[in-house]
Amino acid sequence: MTPKARVQREFGRSREVHPTAITGKQSAREVLANAFPAYVGRQERTAFELMKQSVESNAAIFLTLSGAMTPAGLHQSCLIPLLERGIIDCITTTGANLYHDAHRIIGYRIREIDPNAGDVRLRLARIIRIYDLGFPEETLLETDKLFSALLQKPAFQRRMTTPELHYLLGREMAAIEDALGVTQPSLLSTAYRMGVPIFVGAVQDGSIFLNIVKLKRLLGDAFKLELDVADDVFAMAAAQFHCFGTLKKKMAIWILGGGVPKNYTLQGEPLLDQILGVPTDGFDIDVQFCVDPVDNGALSSCPAGEGHTWGKVSAESVARGSVYVHADVTAVFPWLTHALLEDPKAKKKPLRLVDDLGSAVTELGRQVDKRRKQLASTLTYPVTEGRSKPRAAKRPKRRA
Numbered sequence: 001m002t003p004k005a006r007v008q009r010e011f012g013r014s015r016e017v018h019p020t021a022i023t024g025k026q027s028a029r030e031v032l033a034n035a036f037p038a039y040v041g042r043q044e045r046t047a048f049e050l051m052k053q054s055v056e057s058n059a060a061i062f063l064t065l066s067g068a069m070t071p072a073g074l075h076q077s078c079l080i081p082l083l084e085r086g087i088i089d090c091i092t093t094t095g096a097n098l099y100h101d102a103h104r105i106i107g108y109r110i111r112e113i114d115p116n117a118g119d120v121r122l123r124l125a126r127i128i129r130i131y132d133l134g135f136p137e138e139t140l141l142e143t144d145k146l147f148s149a150l151l152q153k154p155a156f157q158r159r160m161t162t163p164e165l166h167y168l169l170g171r172e173m174a175a176i177e178d179a180l181g182v183t184q185p186s187l188l189s190t191a192y193r194m195g196v197p198i199f200v201g202a203v204q205d206g207s208i209f210l211n212i213v214k215l216k217r218l219l220g221d222a223f224k225l226e227l228d229v230a231d232d233v234f235a236m237a238a239a240q241f242h243c244f245g246t247l248k249k250k251m252a253i254w255i256l257g258g259g260v261p262k263n264y265t266l267q268g269e270p271l272l273d274q275i276l277g278v279p280t281d282g283f284d285i286d287v288q289f290c291v292d293p294v295d296n297g298a299l300s301s302c303p304a305g306e307g308h309t310w311g312k313v314s315a316e317s318v319a320r321g322s323v324y325v326h327a328d329v330t331a332v333f334p335w336l337t338h339a340l341l342e343d344p345k346a347k348k349k350p351l352r353l354v355d356d357l358g359s360a361v362t363e364l365g366r367q368v369d370k371r372r373k374q375l376a377s378t379l380t381y382p383v384t385e386g387r388s389k390p391r392a393a394k395r396p397k398r399r400a
Contacts, residue, residue: 028339046323048336050287053321054252055087055346059285060243060353061252065093066259066300070101071110071133072330074256075187078337083194085341086350088254090239091191092199092261095206098166099143100130101186105177106146108139140207147211157224161232163197165225167354169208170198195352199236201264203227235361237268239353241278242360245367247351252285253313256329258292258300266312273311277371278364282313286322289329 001009017037026034029048036045054061063082069075075097082088103110113127113134122129126137150156150172156165170192177185191198203209215223243249255262272278292301304322307313313322325332340346353360368375 028335028342032336032339040325040327043323043325044327044332044336047287047289047325047332048339050252050285050321050323051254051336051340052346054254054285054287055340055348057250058348059250059252060089060247060351061087061254061348062090062092062240062265062283063088063254064256064259064261064265065091065097066257066261067094068096068100068130069256069330070097070187071103071130071135074330074333075101076184077334079187080185080190081341082337083190083196085347086194087340087346087348088196089243089351090197090199090265090353091187092201092236092265093187094259094261095200095203095208098169098188098198098200099147099207101188102143102146102173103135103139104184105173105180105182105186106142108135108142110135144207144211147208148215151208151212151215151225152219152223159224159226159228161228161235162200162203163232163235163354163357165203165227166198166200167192192354194350195354196350197235197239197354197357199232199261199264201260205260231361233264233267233271234364235357236265237271237276238360238364239357240268241272241280241364241367242353242356243351244280246360246363250284253283253287255286255288255290256333258288258290258298262288263299263302266307266310269312270310272364276364276368277375278367280311281315282308282311282317284314284317284321286313286317287325288323289325289327289332291326291328294324 015037019037020034022031022035032045032048036042053059063079065074065079079088079091110133113122113129113132115129115132119129122134127134128137128140147169150169153172155168160168166188170186170188170190173186174189174192176182177189185193188198190196200206209227212225212227215225240251243251253265266283269280269282272280286304286307288303290300292298294301294303294306301324303324304313305318308315308318
């Protein structure tokens with residue numbers, strides 16, 4: 001077959017663009033299937049198909065959430081319903097999402113405001129603004145008191161990782177919600193109840209950690225909470241190895257907005273394969289929602305193909321299991337979550353990775369020990385020994 005004929009045959013097999021009329025009677029799934037044939041619309045349709053495939057294949061689903069999305073309620077509209085269906089197995093997010101999530105639990109409200117109302121006026125009124133959302137400064141001060149009180153409890157006085165920290169905070173928040181009769185739970189408490197670990201890759205960039213700084217300065221050695229960032233990254237890699245190596249599951253990553261949470265989760269794969277010598281193929285399904293252009297060199301906008309060159313996602317993902325949706329996550333993800341959850345069968349048995357994280361770390365440690373001899377060769381580098389010095393460049397002769 002000639003190259004021309006081959007291309008023509010492939011083109012002839014492709015899906016015809018022939019949307020059906022929207023009547024208002026179709027389900028969200030039917031609208032996605034029949035009215036989104038091109039451009040960002042097709043990206044949305046593909047994202048839904050891959051999200052659906054993630055659930056139907058019973059893949060281990062890692063979700064990343066950047067920015068400050070809990071003030072906008074994205075966790076209440078989307079993430080908590082997904083958690084309660086057992087769909088999300090691991091979360092990586094920002095400290096901001098967990099801190100601001102607590103405002104409503106202790107009785108403070110977040111309101112819609114005009115983003116052009118004038119920040120000088122808002123500051124005089126002690127109103128905090130997150131684009132078109134606002135709340136009184138008192139909200140922050142009271143939330144600081146809440147976390148300061150929780151972090152002083154005996155269970156927190158040790159060295160730990162971020163999933164351990166957030167498990168303990170989730171347990172405390174669950175108890176508070178039960179005592180107050182809260183009907184809309186926090187992300188922390190829901191993840192605790194569902195056994196979903198929460199990682200924060202830049203924990204020092206959030207207000208929960210700012211209160212840890214305060215407690216350390218005020219209480220000195222009496223305050224013993226420390227976060228071990230090396231163990232934290234190892235635990236992420238261990239969770240992924242547990243999913244594909246022990247449980248033999250496919251792995252999917254749903255990336256909401258890029259940022260540190262995205263790369264923190266994806267870097268578990270090169271840590272395994274490149275650094276520790278533990279073979280892995282990377283994530284099998286890659287779905288990302290981000291407004292950034294892909295050609296600016298930022299990690300937020302890195303597409304699956306680029307990630308594949310680092311070993312972060314599989315070749316299968318690049319070929320058939322990835323999509324980059326060029327859209328604001330708050331405008332797209334609630335709609336796709338609705339389409340996914342309108343099917344009552346869209347659910348999974350929770351993996352409860354929190355319960356297995358300790359044994360997963362132990363198993364990955366065992367895998368590293370098996371490779372200790374070969375890894376030893378990576379510990380030194382002959383910067384000068386046995387290497388010839390670079391030849392000095394000749395200086396041009398000066399003219400008389």
